[in-house]
Amino acid sequence: MSLIKLKDIGKIYVSEGNVSVGIRGVNLEFNIGEFVAITGESGSGKSTLLNVISGMDTYEEGEMFVENEPTSHYMQVDWEEYREKYISFIFQNYNIIDSFTVLQNVELSLMSIEDSKERRKKALELIERVGLKSHIHHRGSKLSGGQKQRTVIARALAKDSPIILADEPTGNLDSKSSKEIIELLHEVSKDKLVIVVTHNEEEVKDFATRHIRIFDGKVDFDKKLSEDYYVDSEKPLVLADNKKKSSLKSDIKNGIKLGRIIFTSKPKLSIYLCLLMIVGSIALFFSTVGRFTGLSVIDEGVFNHIDGRVVISKRDSSVITDNELETLSKDTNALGYMHYDYLLDESYILWVARMEGDWPMDLFYEFDYRYGKTYEGSILGRYPEKTNEVFLYLPISEVKAFGDKEIITKEIYINQCKFDVVGVKYYYDNRINPEILLTKEGYELCTALANLYFYNSITFEQVSGEENFYSMINELIVSFDIPKNMIYIDKKTHLNNNDLNETAKITYKKSYIINEGFNGSESKEYVEYFDYTYLTTDESLIKDEFIKDASKYSLVCSPNILLELSYNIFETTYRQASLFYENDTEAEKALSQLNEKGYTALLSNTENRIDGGAALLFMIGNAFSFIGWIITIIFIAVFINLCSKKSILAFKDDIAIMRSMGIQSKVIKIATYVRMIISSLFGIIAMIASAIFIYVNPVANMLFAYIPYSNYILMIVGLMLLTILVTRKQIKNLFTSSVRVTLKGGAN
Numbered sequence: 001m002s003l004i005k006l007k008d009i010g011k012i013y014v015s016e017g018n019v020s021v022g023i024r025g026v027n028l029e030f031n032i033g034e035f036v037a038i039t040g041e042s043g044s045g046k047s048t049l050l051n052v053i054s055g056m057d058t059y060e061e062g063e064m065f066v067e068n069e070p071t072s073h074y075m076q077v078d079w080e081e082y083r084e085k086y087i088s089f090i091f092q093n094y095n096i097i098d099s100f101t102v103l104q105n106v107e108l109s110l111m112s113i114e115d116s117k118e119r120r121k122k123a124l125e126l127i128e129r130v131g132l133k134s135h136i137h138h139r140g141s142k143l144s145g146g147q148k149q150r151t152v153i154a155r156a157l158a159k160d161s162p163i164i165l166a167d168e169p170t171g172n173l174d175s176k177s178s179k180e181i182i183e184l185l186h187e188v189s190k191d192k193l194v195i196v197v198t199h200n201e202e203e204v205k206d207f208a209t210r211h212i213r214i215f216d217g218k219v220d221f222d223k224k225l226s227e228d229y230y231v232d233s234e235k236p237l238v239l240a241d242n243k244k245k246s247s248l249k250s251d252i253k254n255g256i257k258l259g260r261i262i263f264t265s266k267p268k269l270s271i272y273l274c275l276l277m278i279v280g281s282i283a284l285f286f287s288t289v290g291r292f293t294g295l296s297v298i299d300e301g302v303f304n305h306i307d308g309r310v311v312i313s314k315r316d317s318s319v320i321t322d323n324e325l326e327t328l329s330k331d332t333n334a335l336g337y338m339h340y341d342y343l344l345d346e347s348y349i350l351w352v353a354r355m356e357g358d359w360p361m362d363l364f365y366e367f368d369y370r371y372g373k374t375y376e377g378s379i380l381g382r383y384p385e386k387t388n389e390v391f392l393y394l395p396i397s398e399v400k401a402f403g404d405k406e407i408i409t410k411e412i413y414i415n416q417c418k419f420d421v422v423g424v425k426y427y428y429d430n431r432i433n434p435e436i437l438l439t440k441e442g443y444e445l446c447t448a449l450a451n452l453y454f455y456n457s458i459t460f461e462q463v464s465g466e467e468n469f470y471s472m473i474n475e476l477i478v479s480f481d482i483p484k485n486m487i488y489i490d491k492k493t494h495l496n497n498n499d500l501n502e503t504a505k506i507t508y509k510k511s512y513i514i515n516e517g518f519n520g521s522e523s524k525e526y527v528e529y530f531d532y533t534y535l536t537t538d539e540s541l542i543k544d545e546f547i548k549d550a551s552k553y554s555l556v557c558s559p560n561i562l563l564e565l566s567y568n569i570f571e572t573t574y575r576q577a578s579l580f581y582e583n584d585t586e587a588e589k590a591l592s593q594l595n596e597k598g599y600t601a602l603l604s605n606t607e608n609r610i611d612g613g614a615a616l617l618f619m620i621g622n623a624f625s626f627i628g629w630i631i632t633i634i635f636i637a638v639f640i641n642l643c644s645k646k647s648i649l650a651f652k653d654d655i656a657i658m659r660s661m662g663i664q665s666k667v668i669k670i671a672t673y674v675r676m677i678i679s680s681l682f683g684i685i686a687m688i689a690s691a692i693f694i695y696v697n698p699v700a701n702m703l704f705a706y707i708p709y710s711n712y713i714l715m716i717v718g719l720m721l722l723t724i725l726v727t728r729k730q731i732k733n734l735f736t737s738s739v740r741v742t743l744k745g746g747a748n
């Protein structure tokens with residue numbers, strides 16, 4: 001049995017309509033132990049012959065047998081496997097990977113050794129054997145021709161394949177190096193088949209066991225020179241016992257290793273790819289941040305959701321009393337209740353007066369009111385203890401106004417009533433509404449303030465007269481500076497100018513709307529008369545510039561007066577209350593109990609039923625924003641694809657070399673993915689870094705919508721997908737042309 005047998009082999013090249021014969025009617029047999037020299041004129045078909053034997057080129061005519069097995073039916077994968085197991089190829093132009101070190105080049109052929117230490121040891125041994133010990137870590141591009149060819153031989157030895165094919169291996173070397181290379185080949189040829197194509201018969205004369213001359217694509221003569229090295233190869237070498245396919249696991253392992261080597265071996269290219277991925281992922285990040293801006297608005301419920309909160313009203317629409325609530329709360333095991341829960345469902349614009357340089361700045365901000373709540377983690381200052389104290393839970397963008405080491409802005413106005421800021425806590429998730437914490441009394445006052453704010457008017461009327469000759473709209477303000485039961489009136493504007501005297505009456509009139517949103521709404525009017533005994537004109541009471549200014553258009557009253565006014569209204573009209581339970585699950589259990597007792601009870605997380613039209617608009621809006629997002633992603637993908645194309649194609653030669661060495665395409669493909677994925681990891685890091693930057697930085701925090709953690713996972717998956725898609729496309733480009741076309745074989 002022969003190792004390789006060629007039977008009537010013919011290879012024809014067709015290019016641009018020209019047909020040229022590579023080789024024709026070639027009948028040859030080769031065996032282990034032979035050292036074959038092939039000579040012939042340029043263009044006679046020597047390279048073609050080697051290419052056919054190596055499986056790098058297909059043949060059209062005849063049949064090639066490998067250990068008696070025909071190969072004409074072989075597919076690309078079969079040839080790859082054949083090359084991997086049988087062939088080491090040595091080219092005239094060396095074909096080592098310039099960007100790899102000698103060690104990496106050799107190790108590339110030792111992929112089959114699983115243990116990396118053993119692999120390293122073997123590689124070093126072989127490098128020493130070809131005399132390159134001092135050049136282990138030199139890159140291929142830094143080696144001389146002879147050193148490159150030695151590396152190639154070490155690589156061939158590393159592979160330990162039965163066949164070594166060398167196409168004019170010394171063609172570019174000086175005579176001394178040539179001699180060394182041939183000797184080296186001879187030295188390793190004892191248990192292998194070595195076929196050397198050469199110009200120079202002389203240099204192989206002493207070593208060759210056989211001399212074949214090719215002329216015009218045919219075998220001119222085939223001469224045996226010695227029998228010395230003949231080894232009987234009756235038993236199959238490779239095919240029979242080595243047929244097992246490489247496992248997916250080891251393919252992946254080798255792919256990852258190779259990918260890492262590729263990544264580090266071309267640092268400039270890798271940095272470029274990393275930058276590209278960084279740009280891509282930051283673009284993805286910002287387009288995602290953009291997508292989530294303004295989208296979460298509609299999905300809000302009827303009530304502000306507080307875990308464990310149940311909102312009740314009586315089924316007969318009558319007013320709920322405090323006693324009633326107390327028992328109800330006990331009977332249903334509630335943690336507590338809030339009778340006038342109006343503010344829980346209001347987002348309030350808070351008028352913040354703060355000093356910025358010398359100029360007072362007004363900030364309108366939305367706040368939620370809560371009381372009895374604490375926050376996790378450290379806070380600045382403390383929680384409120386007095387009625388006029390507040391604690392603010394603010395987005396980090398407000399850090400400039402309120403300070404981070406001590407509280408800078410100490411005063412805020414809620415519906416024109418000044419409160420003291422005693423504590424602050426900042427948060428980074430800018431989807432959350434700011435919150436303001438108060439004491440129970442403070443909360444009640446704020447509820448009264450909110451009640452006061454709309455639809456009220458104050459009228460001065462003469463007791464004797466029929467006409468109201470002086471009225472102010474919306475102008476009763478509250479100050480903690482005013483003593484209990486007092487109303488401050490600015491003498492100059494309100495008394496002197498309008499001829500009011502002590503016989504006049506002051507009427508407080510308020511139109512209000514009952515229970516908007518839950519039990520329907522109903523407008524009513526409330527009237528209260530203030531006696532003159534309430535009034536003070538003592539200017540020294542007013543210390544605050546703002547109140548002083550406002551008092552020209554308003555009456556300023558003590559908090560208790562406002563509370564009385566408002567709660568008088570509430571007591572007869574407010575028909576809703578909130579009960580609080582451990583959590584929503586507990587709250588849900590209480591619902592049926594409350595229903596039995598004659599209440600309509602709703603969980604605070606009850607969804608707002610948006611009507612069909614709005615829902616449709618929302619869906620359309622959502623769809624558009626989603627499509628926009630997808631288009632952005634496609635755009636980024638195209639961008640990455642275009643920018644990486646050239647740099648990846650620069651790898652074509654290296655890949656061809658790897659394939660000529662018999663490294664399977666799938667391993668190289670895995671390596672290509674690995675390299676791109678490593679690059680995209682840098683992108684992910686950049687994305688996370690920019691996320692941290694923009695959310696921690698107060699100014700940026702205000703500008704960009706905060707996105708939930710789950711979306712980062714989505715983005716990372718998206719980026720990975722993108723990387724894989726782009727790489728897949730590039731790989732298609734890389735693997736279209738055959739190894740031979742890329743490498744152009746040996747020189748003609």
Ligand code: ADP
Nearest residue numbers: 013015020021022042043044045046047048748
């Ligand atoms: P050698 O190596 O002996 O110099 P080759 O085997 O390279 O010769 O070439 C043999 C013949 O095949 C030449 O006539 C050459 O022009 C032709 N040939 C080789 N490769 C190709 C190719 N890729 N396309 C077309 N013709 C080719």
Ligand code: MG
Nearest residue numbers: 047746747748
């Ligand atoms: Mg040639």
